[in-house]
Amino acid sequence: MSEVPPSEAIKILFVDDEPDLVPLIRQKFRSQVRSGEVALVFASDGVEALEHLQEDSDIEVVVTDINMPRMDGLTLLGELSDLGRRTRAVVVTAYGDMENIRTAMNKGAFDFLTKPIDMDDLQITLAQAREAVERDREADRVRRTITRYLSDKIARAVLADPSATGSSEKREVSVLMSDISGFSQLAERLEPERVVELLNVYLGAMTEVVDDHEGAIDEFIGDAVLVIFGAPLEMDDHATRATACAVAMQTRMGAVNDELRSRGLPALEMTAAVNSGEVVVGTIGSEKRAKYGVVGSAVNLTARIQTLAVPGEVLISDPTYQAAGGESGPLKLEGTRRVSLKGFAEPIAIHSVERVEGEHGGAVPHDEDALAPLDDPLPFDLAVLDGKEITNADHAGEVVALSQTGARARIGTDIDARTDVRLTFALESGPATLYAKVLDVVDSGDGNCEAHLRFSSVPPAATEAFARILS
Known part of the structure; x- marks a missing residue:
C-alpha cells in the first residue's frame, strides 16, 4: 500500500x-x-x-x-x-x-x-x-x-575532481569553431520543425566526433559549434586534437548528408577553423545562471578565421600550427596565405589543412566539381558583403566556367580573396540570389578581375538551372 x-x-x-x-x-x-x-x-x-x-x-x-x-x-x-x-x-x-x-x-x-x-x-x-x-x-x-556537454572520459574526470571547473584561470587551449554554410538562407526556405530536425541530425553527429577527440563543447550558437581542447582537462596535444577533430567533422559530413537526404532534407556544407592561445577558462555568469566557458582574444580570432573558410575547408592559425610542431609535426598543409583582419595591425598567416598524420590521422575530403567552360557566359550582379551588410553597390559580372559548387567569373571591379559576395542571376525561372566566397583573384590591371568563386548558399532554382546549363 x-x-x-x-x-x-x-x-x-x-x-x-x-x-x-x-x-x-x-x-x-x-x-x-x-x-x-x-x-x-x-x-x-x-x-x-x-x-x-x-x-x-x-x-x-x-x-x-x-x-x-x-x-x-x-x-x-x-x-x-x-x-x-x-x-x-x-x-x-x-x-x-x-x-x-x-x-x-x-x-x-x-x-x-x-x-x-x-x-x-x-x-x-x-x-x-x-x-x-x-x-x-x-x-x-x-x-x-x-555529460551533455563533455565526453564520458572528461565528464568522469571532472566529477572526480570538481575543482577542475570551479575556478577561473588562464590556460593554453585550442578553440575550434564550425558553422553551416548558408544556414540563414536555408532556414528561410524550410518549415521551423524541419530546421530543428536538420540541426539535430547535424549537431548530433558533430557532438559524437567531438567526444571521440575528447573536446569540450562550450556552446551551440545556432548552427555554430564552439569547442575547447585543453580545458577543463589539460592536454599537451590540444592543437593536434582540435585540428584532427575539425578534419573528422568534415569527413563525417558525408554520412550526415546521406541521413538528411533520406529524410527529404537538403545536404549541408560546413566550414571550420582552429586557433590556439591563452584564454580565461572557468565558471562564468551569476549565482542564478552560470556556465563553464572560455573568454579571450583567442576565441575572437577563431571566429574571424572561420569566416574566411570556404565550405569543406579547415583553416588553422599559425599559433595552432606551431603548437602542433610546425613542419615536423603531424599537420600537413594544402596552402598558406596572409590575411588582414579587423583588430590586428599586421596581416596574420592562416593555413589550409590537407591532412593530419599519426594517432588522430585523417584527410580533408575534396569533392568540389570541376569547372566546365561556358560557350555563353552567364551574367550576374555582384555585391560585396561585410558580415551580413552590403558594403557597396552592385557590380556587373559574368560566369565563364561553372560547376554546381563554384564558378570562374569576370567581375567589373577589383576584389580581394576570401571576400564574401552576393550574386544575383536573372534566370528563366526568375531572379535567383546566391552567396559565395572568393577563393583567388587574377587582376587584369584595368579595374576588372577574374575570380574563382566557391558557392556557400545556392537556392533550388539556381541548382536546377545550373544542372540544365551543365548538361
Missing part, C-alpha cells in the same frame, strides 16, 4: 510485519505527507518490499526490520545492493544486537534504530537520510548537465 503526494517528495518504504506500525507511522508523518515533503509506502516483509522496489524507482529510503517472515531485513539489504540503486537503508533491530548491526552496516545500511522505535529518533534519522538523498539528486543533476 502507498500514499504518494507530489513527485518531489522523498518516498520512504517501511518494511515490518507488525501491523500496528502502519497507523503509527501514518499519524507521525501526516503533516509531511499533506505538505508534499514525504511519500509513504508499506510492506510486511522483504519479498513484498522487493516487489515495491522493482516496480517503483522513486523509492529512495527504506526503513526495515531485521526479523521478518519469507525474507529478513539483512537479505533485503543484499538485494538492494544488487538493484544497483543509491537507496538509503535504515535497519531496525533489538537493543544491543551488535552482530546484526555490524552485518547491516557492512551490507551498506545508512543507519540503524533500536526497538522500541523512538519516533523522535526516527524523525532525526530520516531527516539525515533526506539530506543524503538531496545530495544524490543534486549530484545527478550536475552529472546530467556535465
Whole structure:
C-alpha cells in the first residue's frame, strides 16, 4: 500500500510485519505527507518490499526490520545492493544486537534504530537520510548537465575532481569553431520543425566526433559549434586534437548528408577553423545562471578565421600550427596565405589543412566539381558583403566556367580573396540570389578581375538551372 503526494517528495518504504506500525507511522508523518515533503509506502516483509522496489524507482529510503517472515531485513539489504540503486537503508533491530548491526552496516545500511522505535529518533534519522538523498539528486543533476556537454572520459574526470571547473584561470587551449554554410538562407526556405530536425541530425553527429577527440563543447550558437581542447582537462596535444577533430567533422559530413537526404532534407556544407592561445577558462555568469566557458582574444580570432573558410575547408592559425610542431609535426598543409583582419595591425598567416598524420590521422575530403567552360557566359550582379551588410553597390559580372559548387567569373571591379559576395542571376525561372566566397583573384590591371568563386548558399532554382546549363 502507498500514499504518494507530489513527485518531489522523498518516498520512504517501511518494511515490518507488525501491523500496528502502519497507523503509527501514518499519524507521525501526516503533516509531511499533506505538505508534499514525504511519500509513504508499506510492506510486511522483504519479498513484498522487493516487489515495491522493482516496480517503483522513486523509492529512495527504506526503513526495515531485521526479523521478518519469507525474507529478513539483512537479505533485503543484499538485494538492494544488487538493484544497483543509491537507496538509503535504515535497519531496525533489538537493543544491543551488535552482530546484526555490524552485518547491516557492512551490507551498506545508512543507519540503524533500536526497538522500541523512538519516533523522535526516527524523525532525526530520516531527516539525515533526506539530506543524503538531496545530495544524490543534486549530484545527478550536475552529472546530467556535465555529460551533455563533455565526453564520458572528461565528464568522469571532472566529477572526480570538481575543482577542475570551479575556478577561473588562464590556460593554453585550442578553440575550434564550425558553422553551416548558408544556414540563414536555408532556414528561410524550410518549415521551423524541419530546421530543428536538420540541426539535430547535424549537431548530433558533430557532438559524437567531438567526444571521440575528447573536446569540450562550450556552446551551440545556432548552427555554430564552439569547442575547447585543453580545458577543463589539460592536454599537451590540444592543437593536434582540435585540428584532427575539425578534419573528422568534415569527413563525417558525408554520412550526415546521406541521413538528411533520406529524410527529404537538403545536404549541408560546413566550414571550420582552429586557433590556439591563452584564454580565461572557468565558471562564468551569476549565482542564478552560470556556465563553464572560455573568454579571450583567442576565441575572437577563431571566429574571424572561420569566416574566411570556404565550405569543406579547415583553416588553422599559425599559433595552432606551431603548437602542433610546425613542419615536423603531424599537420600537413594544402596552402598558406596572409590575411588582414579587423583588430590586428599586421596581416596574420592562416593555413589550409590537407591532412593530419599519426594517432588522430585523417584527410580533408575534396569533392568540389570541376569547372566546365561556358560557350555563353552567364551574367550576374555582384555585391560585396561585410558580415551580413552590403558594403557597396552592385557590380556587373559574368560566369565563364561553372560547376554546381563554384564558378570562374569576370567581375567589373577589383576584389580581394576570401571576400564574401552576393550574386544575383536573372534566370528563366526568375531572379535567383546566391552567396559565395572568393577563393583567388587574377587582376587584369584595368579595374576588372577574374575570380574563382566557391558557392556557400545556392537556392533550388539556381541548382536546377545550373544542372540544365551543365548538361
